[in-house]
Amino acid sequence: MTTVTTDPTYGSRGNWFARTESWMDARGKGAWIAAMVLGFIFFWPVGLALLAYMIWSKRMFTSKSCARKSSRVMMSRSTGNSAFDAYKADTLRRLEEEQGNFEAFLERLREAKDKAEFDQFMNDRAKQDDTPTSA
Structure with a gap:
């Protein structure tokens, strides 16, 4: 199977x-x-x-x-200092959240750029169709 x-x-x-x-x-x-x-x-x-x-x-x-493996190991490894471990966990969580937000921003930026390029292409194509051809 x-x-x-x-x-x-x-x-x-x-x-x-x-x-x-x-x-x-x-x-x-x-x-x-x-x-x-x-x-x-x-x-x-x-x-x-x-x-x-x-x-x-x-x-x-x-x-x-x-990098992903080392960050997982660092997150799971305890230093013995609970205050520092809490700070480290909070900082790593915040950094991962910021990374996710930044990657989402980059994706939206790429999509906007692609849309702008496509819109420009369609406008150029419409202008070419509107211009009369001389025979």
Whole structure:
């Protein structure tokens, strides 16, 4: 019996792809680079596909998975000072909230830019349709 991953971060990709991606993420950026190099050595389209995926998913430029793991470890680790632990938890919660708000702002900004570009395209197209062509 095959199970399908219901984790929303994996979307509609297959279960094997989600497991492979999380396995590689658990080993860090070096594992991705090693897989890419081996892909180029054994069958260059595989290496090229991995390179394209790493660039598209921004794995080449950020250590997103490592940063998330370290922040979870830091949040769960207690210093023994309850006042500091409460301050740390509150600050981390606030920072995560601010990050979410900022990412939402960037998404709205991208959508507004896309809409403005589309509106401009439609206006230009309407102007071209309105101008009479001389024959």
